[in-house]
Amino acid sequence: GVYLLEIHRILRPGGFWVLSGPPVNYQNRWRGWNTTIEEQKADYNSLQTLLTKMCFKQYSKKDDIAVWQKSTDNSCYDKLAKADSYPPKCDDSFEPDAAWYVPLRPCVVAPDPNLKKTSLKSLPKWPERLHAAPERVSIIHGGSAGAFNHDDSKWKVRVKHYKTLLPALGTDKIRNVMDMNTVYGGFAAALIDSPLWVMNVVSSYSINTLSVVFDRGLIGTNHD
Incomplete structure (x- = not known):
């Protein structure tokens, strides 16, 4: 179980x-x-x-x-x-999104009742969700809709510049990319119309922002 x-x-x-x-x-x-x-x-x-x-x-x-x-x-x-329920409900000391070398827990993680827009039906449809600030950005330390939008705009400008330095970026010559220090997945979002995929890597030493990456409809993982 x-x-x-x-x-x-x-x-x-x-x-x-x-x-x-x-x-x-x-x-x-x-x-x-x-x-x-x-x-x-x-x-x-x-x-x-x-x-x-x-x-x-x-x-x-x-x-x-x-x-x-x-x-x-x-x-x-x-x-x-209830004390005799099985499986039991995880207590509030558990960080539900922690996954880097965290043992599997024999309890049920209940969704945060304060988050109203994380369910499947509540998320914006694709591709709107890619550039919409997710609700969960507000529970990340230092995160906010404003910080998200700033990051999103910043990466659009950066990717345009990168393409002048590396013309192959955005063509079928480069297919697999890793953003090894992502925050909100802005680099991947800015490349969404290019014929490649980006693996977003959130450092295990930094604040865990994978929930925002996932809410945007992107893929990601932790790594050290």
Whole structure:
């Protein structure tokens, strides 16, 4: 169950988790899994029970594929605060976005009730979200919508200058780029119309701004 807890942590409210394989469709597949139909039924029921406790709801199931959706209703997590609940709710000392050499935690990270625009439906659609200041920028130390917009504008100017120094940038001659010290992903956003992809790297020694990178619809990771 600890891996499901990690999936729950990284999914935003309204996000989807897809499972293809055992025990989904056990009624028709159990013979090929070297097991019994009773065992697979028990596994499926246990999985469904655990996901329900973690505030997931089954969204769809067809053949060998089942899809669950993470709830957008924060009241679902209230029952996890009880002393005898399993899995338990993580206490407030846990930093939900910490991931660099952080052990997997055997508890459910409840979404911040103060953040109203982080759910899947609340985010601006692509490509508008790329240049819109995410709500979570306000909870980052030193972050604000103004700082985000300044960073976004700054990188547009810088990329224009970089292309004069390196004409191949923006052509199919350069396909893979790493921004090894990103803050909000401004460099990647400024190159969005170029035929390349940018991996945004947030230093493990700096303030963790990956949430903003992800909210923009970009990819990123931590590294030292």
